[in-house]
Amino acid sequence: MEQVFYFDLNDRELLFYKYKQEIEDMIIRNKNHVAKFLIRIVKLILFYPNKIKEGVCNEEGTLQIFIKDRIKRVFYVSSSKITSVCFPFYIATDRKKYIIKYLDILIDEQKLICIEKLINDGNLFDKMRINGEILDLQIEIESALEDIVGEFHLQDRVVKEVMRLYLELLILEDGYIRFEEDETREHPKIHPRFHFDIFYTNGATFKLGASNKTTLSSFLDLLNLKTECFYLQK
Structure with missing residues (x-):
């Protein structure tokens, strides 16, 4: 079942501002951080279904759930980053109420x-x-x-x-990937202004430089196995 929707965390409700700050300030460095990130998103879906908006949104401050074309991911879009991990939960709807499961476990x-x-x-x-x-x-x-x-x-x-x-x-194989625009620490060969960070632990992470800033739509295209493949060029 396709599920493509998002939350606008710029919502003026205080609770949403809190969620935005928690998610934006979060630095993912281990599995516990990934679990915390995912559980916060599950809470939003279960407790605030009236705030869900259909479609893809490229705007800053949006939390995108994308389950389509073999992609099962969540994305958080901030002013300078797009952070994404695998979304392992199954989502169903019943009379405008969302039901979430992990395998056979009802959440x-x-x-x-x-x-x-x-x-x-x-x-x-x-x-x-x-x-x-x-x-x-x-x-x-x-x-x-x-x-x-x-x-x-x-x-x-x-x-x-x-x-x-x-x-x-x-x-969980969390599939962590993040696009970042980092003007402060920019170095043309070592730390490009635009780059993708793959993995999050010091021993495993590496960067792929990009020529310009990406959007969520472009990011989705990059990860979509059913669209044309991107090539690395030097």
Whole structure:
């Protein structure tokens, strides 16, 4: 099913301004950051369906969800950057209400609260290794959820789905790519003013220079397997 829509985070409602600042200020450096980014977007879709606008928007301050032509991605467009990661969720509509699933897991408010707690408590993925020992991540997750399980009287099934969802987000092939215009640190050969950053960790990231500023529409064309391929030229 095709899903092409966006949120205008320039909306004057205070909550949307908060979301815009959180997303614009976010620096993605690890899987936990990617999970946080995705969960914020899921919350917007579930809680503010009346703010969804159809189509593609190239304007600054828009959050674009694009599920079409084998692309499943989310894009955030700011004044100098377009940041994109894979969007692994399934979206359906029922009487103007949006339903979101990850595989067979239905995403609801309880699960979102639990996932956010796990994300905000720190990157549990980093706790898998301490002093050379591999820890039981399930025990770590259960411990982090202990308070919230009692507060919401969560069933075992829900707890297991939350753990599975969190682990899936940590091992997700997120497909991070960012276009950036960086005039401040511009260097014609080392750090081009216009460039794409591929991956986000220091050991893996690299840049591809571009001759001019790109738009979201051009970015989508670049990533679309059904349109003509782009070529690198030196």
